[in-house]
Amino acid sequence: MNLAKVLDPHPDDAVAIVSRGRETTYGTLRAQVAAMRTGLAGLGLEPGDRVGILCGTNWYFAAAYLSILGAGLVAVPLNPTSPPREIEAQLGAVGARAVVAGPAARATFAGLDRSKLPTLEHCVVTDDSDLPGAVPLDDLLATEPTLAIIDRDDDDLAALLFTSGTAGSPKAAMLTHGNLRSNIEQMQALAIRAQTPEDVSLGVLPLFHIFGLNVVLGLSLYAGSRAVLIERFDPASALEAVARHGVTVLAGAPAMWIAWASLAGTPSDAFASVRIAASGAARLPIEIGEVFERRFGVSVAEGYGLTEASPVVTTAAGAASKPGSIGAPLPGVRVRLVDESGDDVLVGDAGEVWVAGPNVFKGYWNDPEATSRALTDDGWLRTGDVAVVDDDGQLFLVDRMKDLIIVSGFNVFPAEVESVLGEHPAVESCAVVGVEHPYTGEAVKAFVVVAPGRSVEEDDLIEFCADRLARYKCPDKVMFVDELTLGPSGKILRRLLD
Secondary structure: OOHHHHHOOOOOOOEEEEEOOEEEEHHHHHHHHHHHHHHHHHOOOOOOOEEEEEOOOOHHHHHHHHHHHHOOOEEEEOOOOOOHHHHHHHHHHHOOOEEEEOHHHHHHHHOOOHHHOOOOOEEEEOOOOOOOOEEEHHHHHOOOOOOOOOOOOOOOEEEEEEEOOOOOOOEEEEEEHHHHHHHHHHHHOOHHHOOOOOOEEEEOOOOOOHHHHHHHHHHHHHHOOEEEEOOOOOHHHHHHHHHHHOOOEEEEOHHHHHHHHHOOOOOOOOOOOOOEEEEOOOOOOHHHHHHHHHHHOOOEEEEEEOHHHOOEEEEOOOOOOOOOOOEEEOOOOEEEEEOOOOOEOOOOOOEEEEEEOOOOOOEEOOOHHHHHHHEOOOOOEEEEEEEEEOOOOOEEEEEEHHHOEEEOOEEEOHHHHHHHHOOOOOEEEEEEEEEEEOOOEEEEEEEEEEOOOOOOOHHHHHHHHHOOOOHHHOOOEEEEOOOOOEOOOOOEOHHHOO
């Protein structure tokens, strides 16, 4: 079934999307998408063609995404704030024939070197433009809707999302209609987390990221609920939106929860309407979860997932979760923890997380070698993440295998060192990487952002770690920085640290 049919069951007068101060009902959205779908086909685009989406978290993205899927095309969501060089590389890698560019991306698109994009023929824009191949969005919306939603099988490609992969540089992960729908159904199968038409979701995550795309937008439209889309996250204005719209579902990266926990003067009833709160994409500090429970009476359920799994694998919702746990697998998702030989590890021992289920992707676009590294012959996804499981079936992440530091033959997981550094009162945030060392192969190097009003010396932090970790795990060098570079999902970009 084509995923675009998620719109079909819902009442015409129910609100689907709130964006830029405007409400769009399911009936209106269906009509708009039908016109755009027909207009895209009228440009000569055929099922299977790739179409980039350069839009913020707004109506433009939602309408473009559903129109592209409905026409049997393949959606390629991209970061509209990326520099032209990166956009060129991504569009070129997938051979995109068209792009839908929202207001924020017009300048980016104008800066592309079209000579490097021989397959690109059309750009749907939100205003009149003299850009080569420009098609005004209003022209598509005025198209007589004659094209029905194109039938798609579960194995047909729906979207290509760029990700760092289970290891290495960014690749385009191939997600099918069946992958995306299955993960939505798996989330809905967990009764305590299931959304209803009465729910209101706050969409603050970027929709070019799988978390925002499927967990927020996809799940909301599937349930027939309302998605309030916000293009830029500001903790104070986002809190106002929670109260104004009666938000009941909040999903976001740890940076969002940290920002709210740090916001001065937040009343204790600020999240009174929220019944589902979920954190993912990176590790949520235990103390932040405790703050929300104590101050606001909100239990933030941590989960785990990755683009290649569409994305949710586990969640702590619906169980007697333990501090630091990412919970248990969703219904219909199978998880193994395996050693280097591919054998299951014992309870309490660390092992790589392997995932199987209908939500697991087809592989990486035009990269059979990377695909074979990520997927076993019998369909298990090697995530590259390391975890342990306790006697109650609760999973705890240890770290990513690709971030492993090897010092004199001993394994060091950066997250373990970062956790200890984070306990120092003068450390606001930190990141740890491995650097070459002439004697030990690699050494541990830490990057630290000092908390406001605090001061600390390099030797103090090294000594602090030495009191809590084996010597080979302690940083040899500490660099003080003003900030750490984060990706759109809130993860620290270690590859940019050296």
